[in-house]
Amino acid sequence: MKRALALAGWNALLLAGALLTLIPLLWMVSASLMPTGEANTFPPRLLPSVATWEHYQTLFTHLSVLRNFRNSAIVAVSATLLSILINALAGYAFAKLRFGGRDRVFGFLLTALIIPAQVGMLPLFLLLKTMGLVNTLVGAIVPFLASVFGIFLVRQYALGIPDELLDAARVDGAGEWRIFRTVVLPLLAPILVTFATFTFLSAWNDFLWPLIVLSDDAKYTLPVALASLSGEHVQDTELMMAGSVVTVLPVILVFLALQRYYIRGVMMGSVKG
Amino acid sequence: MALLSGCAGGSHDRVTLRFWAMGREGEVVQELVRDFERENPKVRVIVQQIPWSSAHEKLLTAYVGRSWPDVAQLGNTWVSEFAALKSLEPLDTLAHQSLIARDADFGGVWDTNVIDGKLYGIPWYVDTRVLFYRRDLLKAAGYDSIPQSWDGWRAAMAAIKRRAGQDRYAIFLPTNEWNQPAIFGLQSGSTLLADDDTRGDFEGPPFRRAFDFYLGLYRDGYAPPVNNVGIANVYQEFERGTFAMYITGPWNVGEFRNRLAPTTPWATAPLPGPQGAASGVSLAGGSSLVLYRESKHKAEAWKLIEYLSRTESQVRFSHLSGDLPARRAAWRDSSLVGDPALRAFETQLTRVVPTPKIPEWEEIATRLLEQSERAIRGAAPPETALAALDRDVNNILEKRRWLVERERQRAGTAAR
Amino acid sequence: MKESIEARQARAGRLFVAPALTLIAVFFFVPVIGGLVLSVTDFDIYAIGSPDTARFVGLRNYADLLANPVFWKAVWNTFYFVFVGGPLSVLVSLVAALAIHSRLTRLPSIWRTVYFLPVVTTLVAVAVIWRYLYHPRYGLLNYGLGAFGIPPIDWLGDPHWAMPAVILLAVWRTFGLNMLIFLAGLQSIPEELYEAAHLDGANDWGRFVHITLPGLAPVTLFVAITTMLGFFQLFAEPYVMTQGGPLKATTTIVLLMYEQGFRWWRMGMAAAIAFVLFLIMLAGTLIQLRVTRERAR
Numbered sequence: 008m009k010r011a012l013a014l015a016g017w018n019a020l021l022l023a024g025a026l027l028t029l030i031p032l033l034w035m036v037s038a039s040l041m042p043t044g045e046a047n048t049f050p051p052r053l054l055p056s057v058a059t060w061e062h063y064q065t066l067f068t069h070l071s072v073l074r075n076f077r078n079s080a081i082v083a084v085s086a087t088l089l090s091i092l093i094n095a096l097a098g099y100a101f102a103k104l105r106f107g108g109r110d111r112v113f114g115f116l117l118t119a120l121i122i123p124a125q126v127g128m129l130p131l132f133l134l135l136k137t138m139g140l141v142n143t144l145v146g147a148i149v150p151f152l153a154s155v156f157g158i159f160l161v162r163q164y165a166l167g168i169p170d171e172l173l174d175a176a177r178v179d180g181a182g183e184w185r186i187f188r189t190v191v192l193p194l195l196a197p198i199l200v201t202f203a204t205f206t207f208l209s210a211w212n213d214f215l216w217p218l219i220v221l222s223d224d225a226k227y228t229l230p231v232a233l234a235s236l237s238g239e240h241v242q243d244t245e246l247m248m249a250g251s252v253v254t255v256l257p258v259i260l261v262f263l264a265l266q267r268y269y270i271r272g273v274m275m276g277s278v279k280g
Numbered sequence: 281m282a283l284l285s286g287c288a289g290g291s292h293d294r295v296t297l298r299f300w301a302m303g304r305e306g307e308v309v310q311e312l313v314r315d316f317e318r319e320n321p322k323v324r325v326i327v328q329q330i331p332w333s334s335a336h337e338k339l340l341t342a343y344v345g346r347s348w349p350d351v352a353q354l355g356n357t358w359v360s361e362f363a364a365l366k367s368l369e370p371l372d373t374l375a376h377q378s379l380i381a382r383d384a385d386f387g388g389v390w391d392t393n394v395i396d397g398k399l400y401g402i403p404w405y406v407d408t409r410v411l412f413y414r415r416d417l418l419k420a421a422g423y424d425s426i427p428q429s430w431d432g433w434r435a436a437m438a439a440i441k442r443r444a445g446q447d448r449y450a451i452f453l454p455t456n457e458w459n460q461p462a463i464f465g466l467q468s469g470s471t472l473l474a475d476d477d478t479r480g481d482f483e484g485p486p487f488r489r490a491f492d493f494y495l496g497l498y499r500d501g502y503a504p505p506v507n508n509v510g511i512a513n514v515y516q517e518f519e520r521g522t523f524a525m526y527i528t529g530p531w532n533v534g535e536f537r538n539r540l541a542p543t544t545p546w547a548t549a550p551l552p553g554p555q556g557a558a559s560g561v562s563l564a565g566g567s568s569l570v571l572y573r574e575s576k577h578k579a580e581a582w583k584l585i586e587y588l589s590r591t592e593s594q595v596r597f598s599h600l601s602g603d604l605p606a607r608r609a610a611w612r613d614s615s616l617v618g619d620p621a622l623r624a625f626e627t628q629l630t631r632v633v634p635t636p637k638i639p640e641w642e643e644i645a646t647r648l649l650e651q652s653e654r655a656i657r658g659a660a661p662p663e664t665a666l667a668a669l670d671r672d673v674n675n676i677l678e679k680r681r682w683l684v685e686r687e688r689q690r691a692g693t694a695a696r
Numbered sequence: 697m698k699e700s701i702e703a704r705q706a707r708a709g710r711l712f713v714a715p716a717l718t719l720i721a722v723f724f725f726v727p728v729i730g731g732l733v734l735s736v737t738d739f740d741i742y743a744i745g746s747p748d749t750a751r752f753v754g755l756r757n758y759a760d761l762l763a764n765p766v767f768w769k770a771v772w773n774t775f776y777f778v779f780v781g782g783p784l785s786v787l788v789s790l791v792a793a794l795a796i797h798s799r800l801t802r803l804p805s806i807w808r809t810v811y812f813l814p815v816v817t818t819l820v821a822v823a824v825i826w827r828y829l830y831h832p833r834y835g836l837l838n839y840g841l842g843a844f845g846i847p848p849i850d851w852l853g854d855p856h857w858a859m860p861a862v863i864l865l866a867v868w869r870t871f872g873l874n875m876l877i878f879l880a881g882l883q884s885i886p887e888e889l890y891e892a893a894h895l896d897g898a899n900d901w902g903r904f905v906h907i908t909l910p911g912l913a914p915v916t917l918f919v920a921i922t923t924m925l926g927f928f929q930l931f932a933e934p935y936v937m938t939q940g941g942p943l944k945a946t947t948t949i950v951l952l953m954y955e956q957g958f959r960w961w962r963m964g965m966a967a968a969i970a971f972v973l974f975l976i977m978l979a980g981t982l983i984q985l986r987v988t989r990e991r992a993r
Binding site for chain 2: 139141142218222224227235236
């Protein structure tokens, strides 16, 4: 009996912790459905008196948030697809292909992990300006294309591919590109899904870089549009919460669908690291 | 320079103009733009709306990213910045040839657009800061109208404060705004900067007098040491009589009417000055319309600017946006003439002065408000705050000093 | 025959890494070096229009920075955030991981997902939400505290409470990530060690101190370093919630850099700030590594 009580009490504690963790997100959803002004009352309300979709309507019609949603999608999906290809190739090559200076170059790359992104941000902005990529979605995608972290992750995983498999294919006369496509990629699939999830989430949530590189509000991604909206509409709590829901919902859904891979990636990256 | 060449022929395709406008003005100008298009069927105008909160950064990033519009609305304190970047087309010739006459009465407003002797913007709408006050509280303190001189004004505030008591005040001056100290400085005859705007002059006697006056209002309890976030709701407090006076702009005419109980007796008056009415100058705010130098459709762009400057357009825009027209002729319209609250604005607009017309002004204004706040909170005596301010300002202006000196030397060698 | 396979492999190897290396070189290392170069000039808005107005100024930007009290305030604020928020975040993560790992826990994967959810959310959206939660009158936080008799706190308006408010938000947002890493670490400690200790008569606390904690040591170091590095770059929360205020209480190094570079267009100065940040982070990492090595001896 005492044990059952301890069990119940313990799990109730965990439940309380979970609720505390979720309250900001739950309130966000609730407030986004409240009629205008209800979120700014005293005492604060937890639930809307009557649920309304008007703020979502405003976002998508009057404020063209759909455009920002589309931009975020374009940036996140392109960044993910391109970066998988580029980093898988490099990660595999660093793990399994023998070429001169390979390990030295890889060691040098690792130093990049300690340099904060902000150091290069301004010159990168000026560089993109000379390339005509400022205020374009391509400019927003560029920082995600090659990732030392991604190369590290893929290499770590690719080290586990048996050499015999690859050598056998070579003896059979297959070219390196063909080997990569038909043998290696399928084997790398799990870690690639993990990395894709990481990249998608980072690209979708990225804020400082798109803020700097995009000046046309038609090109804003969701986080930048939301910040810009919050400057103008700071009084309109419910509208801002609706904007937050639209920004946060896709990543939460992607995460819930792919959490197995994401979590495995986090735990893998840390224990080995 | 070939200004009016290009797509003026009838056989050309439609011209598309890009027009950047901010905030509410960006929303309402679309209507006027539609009529302009009807009048000029070969011209299409795309209005891009930019929120004020990010407008400054946006305009600069657009400049760096080389994605300019043809016409833009610029807050008039920004005209100098963009003129310095050589991104704006000088408009003297165009204005001279056209029907837009320089407004003699609203000279101060026009003046904000003249940089180094050249005109870079056409005033679109104006605003300025005047005094909004509670007639009843003023009357109860023994005054029928706002005194015109600083001394009289202080006396009125003292009387109001005596009646108001501990937790109520005579005037609300947010501690985190630079407009008030700047206005008082300009009223005292300070130019804020000196030497062709290359040095700070905040330690000079005129500004010091103004600064002491400003700080005195807090010290004597006439103004609460609160910033514009800490007030919670300005309108509620004005209605409750927590303070009797407030220096603010024309947008609050509509807001006061919307948010205050209709029985609240309030009115507007031009700002008092150190030596009476004539010295009661205020800031010349508002927005101008500018033409970008790299525009490929300058003729059509100028037509749009002319269209928006017509008296009828000005009147209509004023109705839609609640902003005040920049052309005095538009003030003859009945809706503006008949509005008692707006009379103070019309008077004040004949007495406005621009802030220094340099790109660094935004940053200098921020330093001004920081040092003012320090002095108000007692974290530093006024001399220290102003000395620190001048030091900061001189630092900020170092590049400008060097550039001006370089220009001077070049002109000197050229003359030889 | 064998030679040609090796040669082909080497060629393919170089080709495969070429896109990534080129991109990293062009879009990362070159800008970083560019940053170093920028930081010794006075590149500003005049220079963007006319590059000939940019001047080489040596270490003047760095000197001006060190003489600027706002910079030191930013450093202080950042350090406050890193050295108070960091350990707090790590502690909460550890507690959460231990809680989930406990044998008493039912449905551990559900708790794990829920506790992790804040990590996935968009920072800007979250900062917007918390700005409303922190409202002195209408916010849920003060309302909840009021139920315990605590008077309302002006979280974002009071210079003393603004940084704690940002810390609370950061802890909420990041504890799930480190929790996962601690979980991985906990799961890698062999069960036999616990059983042996149990047989030796050690109680729960004893086992925790003598087996769990030492077993988590390498993971703890990893968590400590990565959290510290991440927290040094604090930007989005103060940008959205407080704009660095009130009275510069939440101005961080990156926020200062953004302001100098993209509000006032002092790109030379902003680059110098970024470089100083890098040096601070490098020093922090090296110190942590050194301290751990000393302690291990």
